[in-house]
Amino acid sequence: MSITMGVGLPAAHGNASGADIVEWAQKADAGPFSSLLVVDRIVYQNMEPLMALAAAAAVTSRVRLATGILLSPLHSAGIIAKQSATLHSLSGGRFTLGLGVGSRSDDFMATETPMKGRGKVMEDQMDLMFRVWSGDKATDDSGPVGPSLPKGERPEVLIGARSDAALARVGKWSDGYVATPRSPEALAGYLKLVEQSWKDNNRQGKPRQVAVVFFSLGPNAKEHGQSYVGNYYNYRADIAEQASQGVLSSPEAIKAAMKAYGNLGMDELVVLPCNPAIDQLDRLADVVG
Numbered sequence: 135m136s137i138t139m140g141v142g143l144p145a146a147h148g149n150a151s152g153a154d155i156v157e158w159a160q161k162a163d164a165g166p167f168s169s170l171l172v173v174d175r176i177v178y179q180n181m182e183p184l185m186a187l188a189a190a191a192a193v194t195s196r197v198r199l200a201t202g203i204l205l206s207p208l209h210s211a212g213i214i215a216k217q218s219a220t221l222h223s224l225s226g227g228r229f230t231l232g233l234g235v236g237s238r239s240d241d242f243m244a245t246e247t248p249m250k251g252r253g254k255v256m257e258d259q260m261d262l263m264f265r266v267w268s269g270d271k272a273t274d275d276s277g278p279v280g281p282s283l284p285k286g287e288r289p290e291v292l293i294g295a296r297s298d299a300a301l302a303r304v305g306k307w308s309d310g311y312v313a314t315p316r317s318p319e320a321l322a323g324y325l326k327l328v329e330q331s332w333k334d335n336n337r338q339g340k341p342r343q344v345a346v347v348f349f350s351l352g353p354n355a356k357e358h359g360q361s362y363v364g365n366y367y368n369y370r371a372d373i374a375e376q377a378s379q380g381v382l383s384s385p386e387a388i389k390a391a392m393k394a395y396g397n398l399g400m401d402e403l404v405v406l407p408c409n410p411a412i413d414q415l416d417r418l419a420d421v422v423g
Contacts, residue, residue, distance in 0.1 A: 137396035140169030144410035145186035148179030159190035166422045169198035176241040191225040203294035205236035207252040211259035215266035222289045232312045234294035305331035310342030315377040318394040348381045349405040351417040355383040362408035385421040
């Protein structure tokens, strides 16, 4: 099965500047990549994801712009809906909103948001967002939230999840699934649950499915990549170990991953940079061709 390759925008690196983000976005748009993706964290040195994508939208014309994932319970649903409609309009319909509930307690503490019940919170948020995008009132006591979208248009919505309950939301609320870093072998079971959710909700066709992993190329690529990923997931040793072992650190590993995830039925493989240096994007482009 044909699979495309997207790449992360290095907005999660504290030492990446605005100029770095713009140069990376422009090169990705001119290269062989299908999308630019950003992650969402609060207690971390990353840029705010939707603002980073707005900068990328201004200097690109082809690649999709995606969150993978935005931690929706940490944000206002009305604001997410407004920002998403804005990005959809600014980019000419290229925005994909990947959503998840989050699992880092410090992010919830920093935003004074309860962790308990966050799954139900996200479902209520999605109900509001879809109403906003359709042009309906956000609530019975409020008016419509702009900007207005052309009839029948809205951002693509994907759900990122690990638990059975969260995976069950894919068929009800979204256009597909974005998988946090895990091997093709580990991912297979999750895809079965996504497929079941799709069937349970009488959805036609198939869900869009996106895999996300990390990459690092060049001298000492493996060591650098594993160090970065270990730090990124330092709150969960099991996740850190799994993700760091899956860092793609050679051209051969990247080609093999594209084949393996493609055989699994994934539509897109997005690789996140462990290093914000622009040569990483150049090296990756040489591999993808």
